[in-house]
Amino acid sequence: MNDPLSTADPEVFELCRAEERRQAEKIRLIPSENYVSKAVLEASGTVFTNKYSEGYPGKRYYEGQDFVDPLETLTIDRAKTLFGAAHANVQPYSGSPANLAVYLAFLKPGDKVMGLALPMGGHLTHGWNVSITGKFFTPVQYGVRKDTGRLDYDEIRDLAKKERPALLWAGGTAYSRLWDFETMASIARDVGARFCADIAHIAGLVAGGVHPSPVPHADVVTTTTHKTLRGPRGGMILCRAEHAQAIDRAVFPGLQGGPHVHNTAALAVALKEAAQPSFKEYAKRVVANAKALAAELMARGFDVVSGGTDNHLILIDLTNKKVAGKVAAKALDKAGIELNYNSVPYDTRKPFDPSGIRLGSPAVSSRGMGEAEMKLIAAWMDRVVADPSEETAAKVLAEVREVTRKFPAPGISA
Ligand code: DSN
Secondary structure, three states, X not given: OOOOHHHHOHHHHHHHHHHHHHHHHOXXXXXXXXXXXXXXXXXXXXXXXXXXXXXXXXXXOOOOOOOHHHHHHHHHHHXXXXXXXXXXXXXXXXXXXXXXXXXXXXOOOOOEEEEEOHHHOOOHHHOOOXXXXXXXXXXXXXXXXXXXXXXOHHHHHHHHHHHOOOEEEEOOOXXXXXXXXXXXXXXXXXXXXXEEEEOOOOHHHHHOOOOOOOOXXXXXXXXXXXXXXXXXXXXXXXXXXXXXXXXXXXHHHHHOOXXXXXXXXXXXXXXHHHOOHHHHHHHHHHHHHHHHHHHHHHHOOOEEHHHOOOOOEEEEEOHHHOXXXXXXXXXXXXXXXXXXXXXXXXXXXXXXXXXXXXXXXXXXXXOOOOHHXXXXXXXXXXXXXXXXXXXXXXXXXXXXXXXXXXXXOOOOOO
């Protein structure tokens, strides 16, 4: 029972080592991914994984919470301070369960929910039809404008007035512009809806002060903890004091059993890191890098949706390049550049074979890459998209390796 992993299970050990090498060698551009610090990794691999802690600090259903209670309380306090929130629940297993807790807290089955449509850059759990949230509730979906690729708040207001949803979502997974949370809150107020901002993608930018915060405006704010926030896999809910009890009851016992306490430990560490001045610098670098990369790509004729980015994310329609998103993503992966194929607004192709690719700067910025490297990345992408052959991919891969060697990946000693 005390053998190290390399002896106890060489097969799994080797897969872990190989994944470490892969993450160190690649240019990782999937905008929802990052590198956590060594300290966050260490905290997530602790004996807290052995502990059951159903309930909340001071009110548990199992004994032995001597160190879990202070840990969860510390994590809650750090989350509240970092985001200026009245209440925090740090138990959701991830973003989707956090969002489901919002439904359970405020809605009855069949109630109307309004969110940004998935193909327009939204998230499954904001009422998309294949999700439980689109099946058990009545979805109304808004989009982005075809001519600008941006939200039109007047259109959203008109739709909300017509449909009168019980819950209005802001937030998405492929929207590269700032959210006007104040206006979204006023729309919700006008129609008597609860307003929830899902900041999974931009939580680190909000914490770092480079994206406006929804906390003063929203009833509830949900997030994952592992994207720009650079914490462990998990979710978190922030809310007004008046909603604290409803949210806590929805998470436990409404949806979940025991929290994953080892992840709570890692989240506490990540929240401490995100409160440091260096994290503000990181958040600024993320946005500066995304803007630089988008500008370089546009200069090379790439059709960046909405004409640029305000955050960490870039969505590209490859129709003018005459390459499908999946073909480009697979060729780029062979070239050591990892991103994902993605639908673009008003896509005429299917979601599993769409017209676009989605990329972003959180992980490369964590490695300390800057605008010079963004120029290189744009040039490599241009070469591979122009010629998605094995030969070009191999040539680019050799150059990618040269550069990744100079920027050690956080948390990885290999
Ligand atoms: N899977 C996440 C993303 O990549 O954006 C959203 O849940």
